[in-house]
Ligand code: COA
């Protein structure tokens with residue numbers, strides 16, 4: 001007999017429109033759809049065409065009207081400010097409505113873009129939901145990005161307003177966001193009409209007369225704004241993510257499909273029940289934060305935890321266990337890197353013994369490969385299912401997972417289990433032909449993508465097609481390579497482009513190369529992602545200096561590290577580069593980045609048949625040894 005999972009998967013494949021219409025019926029619509037799926041203009045597909053809804057209404061007001069106004073919606077837990085504060089559905093809705101009113105009063109209306117550059121405080125969540133409430137489109141920019149990155153996003157989405165925190169708090173330092181915002185606006189061609197600045201006590205930012213307004217005073221004097229009906233196909237947000245160049249891609253998310261998919265995932269993937277506490281230990285600047293700190297738990301009627309802290313050092317490696325106990329967390333979602341950090345500090349999980357985790361059911365890991373050692377460590381210590389699942393900014397919700405709410409399947413370490421119902425994943429070779437089970441190939445998803453996934457890139461239909469749909473016509477190219485075994489388990493092995501994953505953060509090595517190349521002494525460069533015990537991968541730069549440069553190499557390397565920090569931001573974690581005489585290339589001039597990465601990681605590699613000069617490879621190996629790379633353990 002087919003398993004529960006097989007049955008649900010088959011139902012979604014057999015009649016996707018019925019499957020998703022059933023899921024959508026759980027939510028509130030001002031007007032239902034004329035068509036569940038509009039497949040009339042491939043490769044573009046639209047879900048719930050003709051419907052009208054409001055995501056904020058579904059996330060907050062709907063629960064209040066159902067009698068759950070007093071239920072906790074959000075718990076702000078901030079070890080860095082020593083604060084814990086709970087907001088009920090009513091309190092959060094009222095705060096959101098006031099902020100939405102303040103935004104309206106400053107001219108923000110449906111369809112306007114609003115950039116949010118904020119620390120992990122409740123006001124960031126309020127800002128996102130306030131946009132949703134009045135039909136404005138938010139674009140959250142992670143605080144670890146530098147002004148230039150923020151400016152690129154300002155120029156691309158042309159926000160009417162920016163909402164920013166005065167500062168963020170990193171262990172041991174206050175990161176002043178407002179001066180970074182000022183610099184970004186100075187660099188950007190597009191100038192936002194106004195900014196709301198949320199002043200935190202650690203740094204009171206000076207405000208620019210006429211442009212900047214104090215968040216708290218604006219909210220104080222505002223009249224609450226009601227929810228505005230929007231089309232299901234109106235964008236809820238734009239989230240920029242690294243592509244293959246230094247220019248980020250504006251992933252668009254529509255209101256209707258997003259709401260339906262996330263709501264479905266809370267029960268079926270995460271096995272949650274309304275009223276339970278769900279914690280995604282990420283940042284609202286990443287897709288995990290959008291989907292699983294803010295929207296999914298609230299849409300489903302769960303309490304979400306907003307944690308402003310780290311897995312270690314705030315104050316110790318028991319921080320996650322403390323939060324789980326204190327707030328009765330049922331499911332935690334984080335990146336494997338967080339568990340590697342905890343394991344490094346507390347290898348025997350001694351701190352875990354201090355806490356009562358009775359309410360805790362499941363740990364979910366995503367954002368990067370979950371290495372089997374870390375998964376086993378978590379399983380052995382937590383004695384709960386540890387679920388690796390795979391997805392990306394573009395999809396907004398899991399593509400592969402062990403769908404605990406449907407049926408807990410046996411775990412295979414190294415695999416995020418099976419394809420989530422709604423996705424039709426195939427493995428194709430470079431010619432677009434299907435490969436045999438167990439053979440590695442390009443991981444693609446047959447179109448149409450299920451609801452919730454990106455319908456396009458912001459103002460860039462051509463870029464959407466070029467980036468994702470052209471290489472394998474009829475399929476969305478995930479950019480990941482891997483295989484599906486005989487049992488239908490998927491294994492994600494590597495990227496097929498230059499994206500690397502640093503501490504679960506997605507970064508483009510191409511973007512870093514552009515920065516290195518801008519240094520006056522650099523003739524040529526390459527950046528590769530090398531293995532790192534804590535962060536999974538870290539970037540490593542190779543630079544060839546211009547002829548005649550005689551300044552000390554150490555000094556140039558320091559300047560390069562500083563330059564990446566200034567131009568991309570500390571989040572790039574670019575800390576090391578090596579000066580080499582030349583870069584290994586194919587005869588046609590293509591830099592052999594993959595081979596360089598293998599040399600650095602002391603992995604076996606095949607001598608590329610088309611290499612220009614094989615001797616360069618041993619030069620590279622020698623240059624890397626002083627940095628501790630290219631050595632067998
Ligand atoms: N604002 C400003 N700076 C920030 C920032 C923010 N919101 N977030 C990170 N940074 C800075 C850090 O301070 C660090 O700066 P440094 O080079 O001066 O030390 C740099 O960006 C790199 O940060 P990070 O990659 O987070 O490394 P870390 O060494 O500070 O911490 C971990 C390592 C593993 C503890 C951390 O990555 C972590 O908590 N990961 C949890 C998982 C996670 O959040 N995943 C996201 C996707 S699910």
Ligand code: AMP
Nearest residue numbers: 366367368369389390391392393492506
């Ligand atoms: P992001 O868009 O930042 O969420 O990054 C998405 C990318 O991270 C994917 O395309 C994968 O390369 C990688 N990734 C995410 N989750 C996993 C996972 N569970 N296993 C392996 N790689 C993953």
